Amino acid sequence: MDVAILTSLVAVALSSGTSIILATIGEILTERSGVVNLGLEGMMAIGAVTAFAVVYYTDSLALGLLVSMIAAGLVAAVHGFLCVVAGQNQTLIGIIIVTTGLALAEFLGQRLGPSNSALIGVTTAHFSPVEIPVLSAIPFLGKILFNQDPVVYAMYGVVVLTWFYISKTKYGLHLRAIGENPRAADAMGLRVNRLRFVYTVLGGCLAGLGGAHLSLAFSPGWSNTLVGGRGWIAIALVIFSGWNPVRALFGAILFGGFSILQFHLQILGSAFPPEFLAMLPYLLTIVVLVVVTRWESLSKRVGAPAALGEAYVREK
Amino acid sequence: MPLVRMKGITKHFGGIVANKDISVDLIPGEVHALLGENGAGKSTLISILSGMCHPDGGEIHIDGEVARIHSPQDAIARGIGTLYQHFMLWESLTVAENIVLGSEGHAVVLRLQEVVDRINHLSRNYGLNVDPNAYIWQLTVGAQQRVELIRILFHQADIIILDEPTAVLGPQEVGSLGEILKSLAAEGKTILFVTHKLDEVMRFSHQVTVLRDGRNVGTFRTDQVKPEQIAILMVGHQVPSAINTTHPLGPTVLEVSTLSALNARGLPALKQVSFTVRAGEILGVGGVEGNGQEELASIITGLWKSQSGTVTLNGVDITNASPSFIARVMGYIPSDRVGTGLIPRLSLALNTTLRSQARRSGVDRWLLDLKAIRRRAQDLIATYRVHPSDPDLPAHQLSGGNQQRLLIGREVSLDRRLIIAAQPTRGLDIDATYQVHQLFVDLSFKQVAILVVSTDLEELLKICHRILILSRGEIAGTIDPDTTDRTAIGLLLAGQKGDPRAV
Ligand SMILES: Nc1ncnc2c1ncn2[C@@H]1O[C@H](COP(=O)(O)OP(=O)(O)OP(=O)(O)O)[C@@H](O)[C@H]1O
Ligand SMILES: [Mg+2]
Secondary structure, eight states, X not given: OOHHHHHHHHHHHHHHHHHHHHHHHHHHHHHHTTOOOTTHHHHHHHHHHHHHHHHHHHOOHHHHHHHHHHHHHHHHHHHHIXXXXXXXXXXXXXXXXXXXXHHHHHHHHHHSSGGGXXXXXXXXXXXXXXXXXTGGGSTTHHHHHSEEOXXXXXXXXXXXXXXXXXXXXXXXXXXXXXXXXXXXXHHTTOOHHHHHHXXXXXXXXXXXHHHHHIIIIISOSOOTTSSTTHXXXXXXXXXXXXXXXXXXXXXXXXXXXXXXXXXXXXXXXXSSOXXXXXXXXHHHHHHHHHHHHHHHHTTSOOOOOTTXXXXXOOOO | OOXXXXXXXXXXXXXXXXXXXXXXXXXXXXXXXXXXXXXXXXXXHHHHHTTSSOOSEEEEEETTEEOXXXXXXXXXXXXXXXXXXSOOOOTTSBHHHHHHTTXXXXXXXXXXXXXXXXXXXXXXXXXXXXXXTSBGGGSOXXXXXXXXXXXXXXXXXXXXXXXXXXXXXXXXXXXHHHHHHHHHHHTTOEEEEEOXXXXXXXXXXXXXXXXXXXXXXXXXXXXXSOHHHHHHHHXXXXXXXXXXXXXXXXXXXXXXXXXXXXOXXXXXXXXXXXXXXXXXXXXXXXXXXXXXXXXXXXXXXXXXXXXXXXXXXXXXXXTTOOHHHHHHHOEEEOSOIIIIIOOTTSBHHHHHHTTOOOTTSSOSSSSOOHHHHHHHHHHHHHHTTOSSOOTTSBGGGSOHHHHHHHHHHHHHHTOOSEEEEESTTTTOOHHHHHXXXXXXXXXXXXXXXXXXXXXXXXXXXXXXXXXXXXXXXXXXXXXXXXXXXXXXXXXXXXXXXXXXXXO
């Protein structure tokens, strides 16, 4: 394999992983606050289909992104209401939201197309790579990092900002506090459940944006299998990254890389059946992350927010 | 002119009356001590004032007007700062982050270096040793208590409430806390503090209020009342002070030899420690907290690993044995009762089963025998006078002292020949403390070996046959409570200081 092919492969891996990174970052914010949102897959699908439909009707990519975030954010608000405000079981609600979200996205995909027909097969405006002068001239890395579509660039910002926000700002400290010991946070004057609701919605918005990247940039168009388990990979990544945004980035690129690799193997033809190859990225990502996490947790204390998944109610 | 007036505060929990028509006035520039038996309602009153709990009746006035305190936010806005009986800390955050939370100021980006400097400053000025960059999970309970105290100072509240701040502190730290309270009062702050120690009340407070069964049974100027009067008002009868501990000792039960270990921060915690405990002996381990006492208890009980040396029980090597094995051979009363000792959300009945796999205990089969468990729990609750006595209540609904009674009862009723007890009377009222001391002495008469780790030297002097003083992980000396005079003990403890990094 020569260098040009390798760079383009890694560049596509990055693009392929972008939706996952966005959803992962969203989930990291949600989980750091103490709420588990298993509904990512459904929220990404909602984001993808609404973004695509909006662009189809308005030709405005920016509006598409915005609507994807609003739509998925609304779904997350339902999760937040049921789990944070009403104190329902977060796992159960999350799973209901996945199935309902996927079904709703499928339904919208059938109806939002030209004259009430399906969106499947429809083409619209979409994002394409924008080469950034100077930076893209950096050998090897330039072509990978700086010849991408605008959503990928936005993702860089989201990763760095989130990392900075969580570890360096006052609000990030509050975020960690409500997920680690909500009672103490309450005693110190933080509005635990209000904040948890906000971070649940925010997490949903980012998952929606991730979905929009799929339908508007990575593989423009809509199909029922577009999200294809990326929401679940994102949830796994949250855990393997140790709730750390920067490490999540590498996990997502890893997954992107494996999925591109299996795609190429399929094209080149291989002894293995394509269904088997399609399974590989999921499997390999998990294996690599398990190994890395295991190796690392021996030296450091990485762990879930202590109050993850527990509703907080102040005793009367 | 009082700054805070609590009028007719009433609070029920189900059928239990926690506070009944309590009125207390707090005057600026004064320290007000709040006293009462375990379960008397002190923490409840404090939770009401700090917004963690809603009263059923009564009013709080601050600065002459009615203050509606519906949440901790309201209380904080009114200038109330609270140190709770059960720590409000974040294990995964650093000391500095724990302390600054809630008073970060307007800047969005944290300036942790400034916070660290301020903490170091406070810690030097007030004699409270902490490392601002340590994580809470690395600290002993005493160090965590110091973090809570520094936080109170850091937040600069006008009305300062402290619920049993001295329970885990050593004598020197209690002394410095007293000085802190006095100087804060001199600055015009209003202070309410809960303690079970009468001498602290006499030394530090201007006024004292005694609660009993949820009622205020008397408020006095401290200089116009005698400690005995307060004690009788509090428990209803006189509490004896001396205990007879003389009886013959049996063969060696526990032998620790050349034990060395690191603490949670990877620094040396124990260096070549050797001693034995004989059947019927109560051996005390004292010294300034954070000098290896916690690690020693944890290693013997299998919760922490030693680096070298051995621990033998009746001649059998149990060095670094698994906690589940250890649970079968000794009783253990850990110093953090709600973390290691009890499971807060579990009922009292199930909490009593946690360490027993004995036959007919109700947990020796596949299916729990809930009837047997409840019956045994009821016996235990009655014997150790846990209140309230409903075995189905979750453990977190008990007052701190009653949780401790349950824990001690559970471990003692396991009927082991060796008991390791860390801070066994922490948070117990004077009567209950006496009961525990008497219980330990009774057990020693039955040839049970007991190792008591305590920062309270008075306690050790009262019940122990021998006391080891640990300093920087080494045995600095041995005290014989009968013959060693006070000045010798003073010398042994003097000059000894906790290594701030080894806490
Ligand atoms: N959340 C709760 N639910 C039910 N009962 C409670 C709750 N909190 C306290 N109680 C009960 O109210 C009574 C008073 O408890 P409180 O914690 O105020 O006692 P305390 O004086 O602080 O005792 P201690 O010295 O042991 O800390 C106790 O009988 C206790 O069991
Ligand atoms: Mg209390």
